[in-house]
Amino acid sequence: QVQLQESGPGLVRPGGTLSLTCTVSGGSISSINWWTWVRQPPGKGLEWIGEISHSGKTDYNPSLRSRVNISVDRSKNLFSLEMTSVTAADTAMYYCVKMSSGWTGFDFWGQGTLVTVSS
Amino acid sequence: DIQMTQSPSSLSASVGDRVTITCRASQAMGMYLHWFQQKPGKAPKLLINGASSLQSGVPSRFSGSGIGTDFTLTISSLQPEDFAIYYCQQTYSTPYTFGQGTRLEIK
Numbered sequence: 504q505v506q507l508q509e510s511g512p513g514l515v516r517p518g519g520t521l522s523l524t525c526t527v528s529g530g531s532i533s534s535i536n537w538w539t540w541v542r543q544p545p546g547k548g549l550e551w552i553g554e555i556s557h558s559g560k561t562d563y564n565p566s567l568r569s570r571v572n573i574s575v576d577r578s579k580n581l582f583s584l585e586m587t588s589v590t591a592a593d594t595a596m597y598y599c600v601k602m603s604s605g606w607t608g609f610d611f612w613g614q615g616t617l618v619t620v621s622s
Numbered sequence: 623d624i625q626m627t628q629s630p631s632s633l634s635a636s637v638g639d640r641v642t643i644t645c646r647a648s649q650a651m652g653m654y655l656h657w658f659q660q661k662p663g664k665a666p667k668l669l670i671n672g673a674s675s676l677q678s679g680v681p682s683r684f685s686g687s688g689i690g691t692d693f694t695l696t697i698s699s700l701q702p703e704d705f706a707i708y709y710c711q712q713t714y715s716t717p718y719t720f721g722q723g724t725r726l727e728i729k
Contacts, residue, residue, distance in 0.1 A: 548722050550720070608711070609666075
């Protein structure tokens, strides 16, 4: 059973860079999956940020593409999210998620980590 | 982008009721439609994938149907633990998009 665990700073200054990692256990990050980030502002709905495939191909939400980078560290079995030039609008719960295929959907989620953008 | 519209946005129901939540997509997307349940302070939980495939461990009172642009999630007999927010989501094309959510409350 795959498990995902997010980690990173809970507070980021406006204009700074948000950096989160997602450690994968119970499976290899090189297996055929898409590793994904989703966020949820407090009291609001879910937004797909982007994904990285098992082969390293990335795809991002056009609304965030200019500020986001997702990468994989196969030696540590984790993947990461970097978001630059953050504002208060980026305050949200950030989830890392595994998608086995477009048909299976987002089948495993981390517990989420709250990131607040504030000075 | 494919826009996902859920209705209703909120719903009050009683234990034992049958409820249906609808999700409409702005363009046809086959059956790449999934349903999630989210409880306060928790990550969303995948209930149904591929429009109608029940995830392992999900009670059989949950069911999904639909194809193309119109989809439904039905709970045949509400239980106390079913009161939550439900989201639909498409993975037909990126950017993957979610419905705005349906809050299911106790009447």
